[in-house]
Amino acid sequence: MNVRIKRLAGLVAVLALVLAACGDGGGEASTTNADGANGNASGSIVVSGSSTVEPITARVGKAFDEANPGVATSVEGPGTGDGFARFCNGETDISDASRPIKDEEAAACEAAGVEYVELHIATDGLTVMTNPANESVSCLAFTDLYALLGPESEGFASWSDANDLAAELGAPHAPYPDEPLVITAPGEESGTYDTFVELVITKLSEERLGEDNAFTRADYNASQNDNVIVQGISENPTSLGWVGFAFFEENQDVLKAIEIDSGESGCVAPTPETIAGFEYPLSRPLFIYVKTNDLASRPELAAFVDYYLSEEGLAWVSDAGFVQLPADDVAATRAAWEGAAG
């Protein structure tokens, strides 16, 4: 009797495996042939990196796969830094990035023999935000942000604690009200964090503290989950934080964007136009870094990038909520790709 049971269990197990084999890739697959996509491609494409860029690449990947069912694609978003680590280890084919590659990372890639091309595919704006009920803060300059969020601000529990530092820096929008400063922002593994540090913190921290101090204060509510960041901002009347523009746009009703004072042009609010034109001081380019070592033997990878940079492919950028490149920049990116792909 038990022999039969064991056979039955074995059958169930095999059935489960077979079902999994047949069922994968399920859902409705359309057969539209996208521009530049080779319907006969096969192989696998592994993408990792920025969680900001992930939604764009995921959409591109999905559309590409529908036209090329023989290709296996996987798109993950552990963070720009972690993505580069995998990329320079040779584990991934494309690295999504919400900031340019750092020197150490480029060196690591070189050491590992990974050649790549940097392709600028979209633009994002870092949106500094507070609660809509916060009337007292509407515009801040980089010096203000450094006073509130920089490495010398650890322990500042209320906005007014930063007044002295702000006065020292000559921050135009100090003094700040005496209200609790509750900060919810991305954690260190994200490119969003890195971009903020690079644009806002680094210059001032290097001047004042020397090298190796380009960090924000450590005592804030870090979250990998933009959901939690948005929640943290929207539920605290005097909160402060930053996310990418796309996430801000989706939650505009519960957030208030703080305009950034760039000095010459005054306070600029983040909008698709100000971001695309880089008027908004916290605009950041979004990249994909493509491994070019063996493009000749990887036609599916070349086809994927061709599709990405095609008009249809780049249209996914706005579908994902980001700002599309103006025509000149698109041409420049395509030229860079042509140059690398040969």
Next chain:
Amino acid sequence: MVIAKTPGGTIIDLSGDIRRRRRERLVKAVFFAAATFSILISLAIVLALVGKASSFVSSIELNQLWADGWFPRRGRFQLPALLVHSLIITGIAMLVAVPFGLGSAVYLSEYARSGVRRVLKPTLEILAGIPSVVLGFFALQFISPNIVRGLFPGAQSANLLSAGIAVGILTVPLVASVAEDAMRAVPLSLREASYGLGAKRWHTALRVVFPAAISGIIAAMILGISRAVGETMVVALAAGLNGILNLNPIEGGLTMTGAMANLAVGSDQVAGDVSAFQSLFFVGLVLFALTLGLNVMSERLVRRYRQRY
């Protein structure tokens, strides 16, 4: 080997049949291998942890372990911060699990009639079967906004209290079932003697049976602690990423398991700076040692009450 041939049939002596004896030995050997396989697993775990943890420790300077906060990518590895946060969550979880778990166990063992028991005990079993991601989502979407924020409006959305409550809910069935087993193991003669001396039911349940089962009950609590310390998904979703030592339960905090999940999800194999990702194994080793110690302790206690009865 044929013993005799009768008109009714042939009598065969099977006992010496070489095939049977050989099969018997083979089966025993195979089953023995299966049993010892578990030792291999333990060895593999220890090997993986110790090997990678030691390469971590050798790649950092020891003062980094006392740095200000757990920020692996900044080279700050304040393990005590993680330990404190884990302890806070465990403490909150036990505040939930011990009253509800032990109370349920006493009721099921001493008070419940079989009809009531048949309906209510499965509830605990269902609760035990709920995956921890589900409870993590519940903590984030229900416990935090409604209960924690309701009581403490200034709380962050990801805080130690909601995660602790959810872990406590997860642990109730474990505590209840082990404690109940311990109380059921107490012989009826003790209860009958108690009633015979005129004790009321509550006195019997709480002052006779409960103390008699105390080692099993403590084992239940220790197992609960071990479970709470090792819980990952709930804290990954609901306890926040705050790496700085924080004693305030309405704020977030990174626990040991949370730190490991954080490193796992952003697999940080930065070439040249191995230490950030390797810290995962270091924390894993500490966690493993901690839960092992707790489990061995509870094992001893269970053996004690099993032997007594």
Next chain:
Amino acid sequence: MSAHAEALSATELVRQSIEGRRLSPVDTLVAFTLLFTLLSSVVILITLLADTIAAAMPVFQSRGLSFVTDSLSPSAEEAGIWQGIMGSLALIGFVIVVAFPLGVAAAVYLEEYASDNRVTRFIGANIRNLAGVPSIVYGILGLFLFVEIFMGGVFGAEGGIGGRNVIAGGLTLAVLVLPIMIITTAEALRAVPRGLRDASLAVGATRWETIRHHILPVAFPAILTGSVLTIARAFGESAALLLAGAQLSLYFSVANDASFVDLVSNQPYTALPIIIYNFARQPQAGFVSLTAAAIVVLLVMLLTVNAAAVLARDRFERRYR
């Protein structure tokens, strides 16, 4: 179990004959308080289910069952959990194939063959310790042993998914649930009456023949219950898979023309609880109800497995009692 309840009611009769039928006020208070703790679990369970189902309703109303059959997608309106379901089923397949035979064999050895000496007690203690190891530590084991050494070494790590395949994930889960399988099977074997063994051995059967023809069939319903617990555990497991290589992504696809071997060794995979974790982390508002809907599907699948097991156990129990 019922013996204890019967004896309890006998004790209850004794108590009543001494004290009278009514419980004293203190007793009522204590009984109430204790019942309250038990009922709280019921209330919590119901709240959890109600809240989750309520949050999931919009998804099922607007998309019905297509939510179950769609693949992952970065947009909340299109994302579905099919790949997670398939992945979870495949992982369960591995668990069944690897952990069940190993678990039953190990339990049979410990209960039927092993004499009570230090080695046996050590193995038993070791298994109980393994049962208490946090699942993320099993994830580390899976990463170290199965992903890097077995799969990475065997299947190569140049691009592709480098060893993070469903075999590695399945083996990790199998190792994780093995102690549970051993412990529940051992308990099931222990519950078989001594007399059965003795009678079988007395008529000349070998140990293995006794086990195979008498003990295992009788213990089978309880072993089945244990297997269901094991499967349920594996189904809901996510921490170990995070490290062992399941895809935590908004989107991935598998080559349509992949052979079965290629599928299990070179293609990415994911599991339903991992998808739930990923959905729960997404900021877009639509993903909240998506997470709740995925949870509902997971709970329904768990319920089905449990119900099937209860049915199967009843059926087998009738046959062998």
